Amino acid sequence: MTGVPDILWLEEIRKEDIPSVGGKGASLGEMASIGLPVPPAFVVTSQAFRRFLVQTGLEEPLYKILESLNVDDNDALESAAQKAKDLVLQAKMPEDLKSEIGIAYEKLSRTGDIVAARSSATAEDLPDASFAGQQETILNIKGIEHLLKGIHECWASLYGARAIYYRAKQGFDHHSVNIAVVVQQLIPSEKAGVMFTSHPVTGEPFAIIEGSWGLGEAVVSGAVSPDNYVYDRRLERTTDRLISPKMIEIVADGTYGTITRNVEKSRQEQQILSDDEVKRLATYGIVSEEHYGVPQDMEWAIVGDKIYILQSRPITTIKGATGMKKETKAGSADKVVLQGQGASPGIASGPVIIIEDVKDIGKVKEGDIMVTRMTNPDMVPAMRKVAAIVTDEGGMTCHAAIVSRELGTPAVVGTRKATKTLTDGQVITVDGEKGLIYDGVIAQQTPDAGTAKVQIASAPAKIITATSVKVNVSMPEAAQRAAATGADGVGLLRIEHLILGLNKTPNWYIQNHREEEFITELMNGIKVVLDAFPGKPVWVRTLDAPTDEFRNMQGGENEPIEHNPMLGWRGIRRDLQSPAQFRLQIDTFKRLWDLGYDNLGIMFPMVSHPREFIQAKELFRQAGVDVENVDLGIMIEIPASAVLVEDFIKAGIKFASFGTNDLIQYTIAIDRNNENVTDMYWPKHPAVLALIDQAIQACRKGGVEVSICGQAGSEPDMVTWLVEHGITSVSSNIDAIAKIRETVARTEQRIILDAARRPYGC
DSSP, rough: SOOOOOOEEGGOOOGGHHHHHHHHHHHHHHHHHHTOOOOEEEEEEEHHHHHHHHOOOTTTHHHHHHHTTTTTTTHHHHHHHHHHHHHHHOOOHHHHHHHHHHHHHHHHHGGEEEEEEEETTTTTTTTTTOTTTSSSSEEHHHHHHHHHHHHHHHHHHTTTTHHHHHHHHTOOOTTTOEEEEEEEEEEOEEEEEEEEEETEEEEEEEEEEEEEEBBBBHHHHHHOOOOOEEETTTTEEEEEEEEEEOEEEEOOOBBBEEEEEEHHHHHHHHHHOOOOHHHHHHHHHHHHHHHHHSEEEEEEEEEEEEEEEEEEEEEEOOOOHHHHOOEOOOOOOEEEEEEEEEEEEOOEEEEEEEEEGGGGGGGOOTOOOOEEEEOOOGHHHTTTTTTTTEEEEOOTTTTHHHHHHTTOOOOOOOOOSHHHHHHHEEEEEETTTTEEEEESSOOOOOOTTTOOOOOOOOOOOOOOOOEEEEESSSSGGGGGHHHHHHSSSEEEESHHHHHHHTTBHHHHHHHOHHHHHHHHHHHHHHHHHHHHTTOOOOEEOOOOOOOOOOHBTTTTTOOOOOOGGGSSSSSSHHHHOOHEEEHHHHHHHHHHHHTOHHHHEEEEEEEOOOHHHHHHHHHHHHHTTTTSEEEEEEEEEEHHHHHHHHHHHEEEEEEEEOOOHHHHHHHHHHOTTTTGGGHHHOOOHTHHHHHHHHHHHHHHHTTTTEEESSSGGHHHHHHHHHTTTSEEEEEEEEGGHHHHHHHHHHHHHHHHHHHHSOOOOO
């Protein structure tokens, strides 16, 4: 998405828009687009947050506070976090942004003026790292002044201790992580909870649903031990249910925030969900999982007989078994001192450390067993150290369970009385699979080849396809996750996110004679991705940032104001008119080639005529690049480039890749970000397909690799059509690689079988 405004409505958002709306916002937009019952909402974008930082002059002071911070020093971390949060909270929000938010809130209020402000960071709810709860969510907000306060608090929470710690440990650069805020109509839920669409450890087709009274925060935080339902998707029925005493509920209070209150006795042991409600929830879960192609962790709410879906993110904790599995020896019954729910598999022994309050986490040492009533995101630094985790409250979907599975730490939750039964220093053994806690050390045994059952699990063989299946990458931080998919290379690496993360325009570096600093930053970012894909092609797209994004950065003060930046001064047209800016990119690429990265290919965006490619190629030549022996290609995202593709082939392109998001818009004159016409956005419009087919056939005839890197490359039905029409490769989003590789293989096999079955001579 380019030319991103300060406010976006769910109808305008799709899952590839994470850099603008964060993981939560992108997921909500995607769910709404496929018809799931998502409450209406708008998003205050990360670009609005970045503009706030620039206009208030906060960027440099904030980053100075975080520079060289040792996040493992708890006192230093807390001090730095408090200083950073104070800076944000004391700064004034721009008046024009306040006005925009006010207009959007008034529009949303037509269906209900009680909302929630949910932080949606750009390093959250990603396919391999969720760590839910790192930033704030404010529930029950009424009135514009309260809403502005809530948004401000969400922004400040990006610099909370737990968020700073998380980013440091996950390898995210503080400069490149932004935050959006989802403003969503609050559902006054009578009951709510969490659902895993598949088993969160084994990945088996069992939907695990947990729920309690009131708002879902009680379940997510682990404040209550919820009811637990297991729905077998193969049998299409509930096969197990555990009804727990639900002692408290969280409900809305006044015009800002919530309260926790006791549940009356008549409801405490009452079953939350009927079998019909479980089935309906599971059905929504299956729809979401099939759409995303990976199991989902979803939040839901029910009012009367209406179900709402509040959030969906990938389950990050499903583990593939490797080798043999350790088992406990049968322990005597008198050694079992507690039982709860096995929330994260594994067995660990160690001394108990009871944590009454987050302030106590400084006492935690490596190898301890953390015992607490329930965990919260502030405890993550300590949770990383311990050998196992035990809680009084919570279920399979609570914070302790999710984080423990992600860390690979054994955990037992919902024991009711661990903090009262166990004592500091007591040595225990935790079995995170069976949900049992033993007094003392229970010896473990590794199955003997001759006497024990050996559980052998081998990873499935990689599916081999003739059509290359590549991956799209937006940030270097995602490189390892992208490589772990087994993708055949990178079909699109966007460098604008690297540059936007610097918060200074290329022109700023030129004017301040700091070109070398820019080249080094850009080169290091690209190198991370190249190193993750040795011997595999990595296609880097040259800068394609629109003027309105540059305007909010240092050095962007003189950017032209364009009525429609999407059709304005961007892509190759800007680079050719700004040779100094283009030269910075060329010098970066040349240094990487000189270092031996011959898998690097460069792709020019927004080309409309072969002369633009020829001009760009000549500038590379003048910079000392051996242009005949490097891969230079184009994006086909303008109808003109599809129509003239044969001329581009004659001009010497080595490859071409369809940017379908723009190609669709420019072919049928539909702005997918315009809520008035989004329902007319048609990826498989006959004119679009005709242009793509024409270009594929021309590229095949000319011996040029042709690929796709737009959103359509992540959609199975479109990929099936592309393979049938002879595309050379496809490039998909990280979370879609497995699904798309399977789609490609199945399509290729069918083509081969159809040819083999055809009568001879026909």
